[in-house]
Amino acid sequence: xxxxxxxxxxxxxxxxxxxxxxxxxxxxxxxxxxxxxxxxxxxxxxxxxxxxxxxxxxxxxxxxxxxxxxxxxxxxxxxxxxxxxxxxxxxxxxxxxxxxxxxxxxxxxxxxxxxxxxxxxxxxxxxxxxxxxxxxxxxxxxxxxxxxxxxxxxxxxxxxxxxxxxxxxxxxxxxxxxxxxxxxxxxxxxxxxxxxxxxxxxxxxxxxxxxxxxxxxxxxxxxxxxxxxxxxxxxxxxxxxxxxxxxxxxxxxxxxxxxxxxxxxxxxx
Numbered sequence: 168x169x170x171x172x173x174x175x176x177x178x179x180x181x182x183x184x185x186x187x188x189x190x191x192x193x194x195x196x197x198x199x200x201x202x203x204x205x206x207x208x209x210x211x212x213x214x215x216x217x218x219x220x221x222x223x224x225x226x227x228x229x230x231x232x233x234x235x236x237x238x239x240x241x242x243x244x245x246x247x248x249x250x251x252x253x254x255x256x257x258x259x260x261x262x263x264x265x266x267x268x269x270x271x272x273x274x275x276x277x278x279x280x281x282x283x284x285x286x287x288x289x290x291x292x293x294x295x296x297x298x299x300x301x302x303x304x305x306x307x308x309x310x311x312x313x314x315x316x317x318x319x320x321x322x323x324x325x326x327x328x329x330x331x332x333x334x335x336x337x338x339x340x341x342x343x344x345x346x347x348x349x350x351x352x353x354x355x356x357x358x359x360x361x362x363x364x365x366x367x368x369x370x371x372x373x374x375x376x377x378x379x380x381x382x383x384x385x386x387x388x389x390x391x392x393x394x395x396x397x398x399x400x401x402x403x404x405x406x407x408x409x410x411x412x413x414x415x416x417x418x419x420x421x422x423x424x425x426x427x428x429x430x431x432x433x434x435x436x
Contacts, residue, residue: 171251172196172253172308173196173197173199173249173251174192174198176218176256177223177233177256178203179202179231180230181207182209183207184257184258184345185209188257188259190216191266194270197247201220201223202222203230203231204226221246236322237325240325251308251311252311253282253308255307260342260343262341269282272338278312282308283337284305284307285340286304287342288344290345290409290410294341297409299417314329314330322362323362353419359420360424364431381425388421389421393418396415396417
């Protein structure tokens with residue numbers, strides 16, 4: 168019996184990682200891929216694994232970039248065939264153990280259940296369970312009629328939104344995410360920052376929100392990540408540890424985000 172759950176994936180020229188992502192999703196009731204008019208073999212790979220493929224945007228423009236990931240994820244959810252939905256990125260993959268565990272959980276889960284996965288980075292084919300963000304526990308499965316949703320206003324790094332009446336279940340088996348080299352990831356980080364700043368410019372950002380969420384919060388996060396980087400630095404050469412440069416990305420991201428948003432607010436003066 169298939170797992171009564173739709174796996175939702177966004178693709179944009181994802182051929183290099185998509186096969187690994189899809190290869191053990193067969194037990195799920197549906198694999199739904201929304202493609203950004205990829206110019207590589209992404210669509211062909213998705214169809215080979217039995218995925219239903221839809222377009223992200225109604226355009227013939229090639230390799231269309233997502234401008235608001237939350238809106239796109241919710242649109243994707245609306246197209247799902249099942250009420251249980253699992254979000255996964257095209258460069259992530261589930262182990263067989265995690266697929267089995269999900270099937271067991273959803274057999275009897277109440278709709279007001281949020282399923283969370285430990286997220287483990289993979290560098291050079293080796294899972295890294297020691298680093299700044301480990302253990303990173305992320306909600307990935309919910310019932311779309313339960314009231315759980317994605318928080319509005321988040322263009323990137325989507326956040327779940329649900330109340331205390333939900334039961335949170337954390338799986339034993341992890342979700343794996345292979346990491347590209349840092350020089351490949353940094354431009355991606357910078358684009359996410361640009362998307363956040365553009366969204367704030369378009370929708371407006373009050374000084375109250377800036378002071379609460381950036382002037383007070385971001386320096387604390389930057390300091391915390393910096394201290395965490397220092398604490399794990401002696402272990403960076405262990406085979407189960409993230410390299411120093413991968414750990415320092417967290418500091419860099421939040422510093423550059425803080426600078427960009429502060430610059431946006433100063434434009435108002």
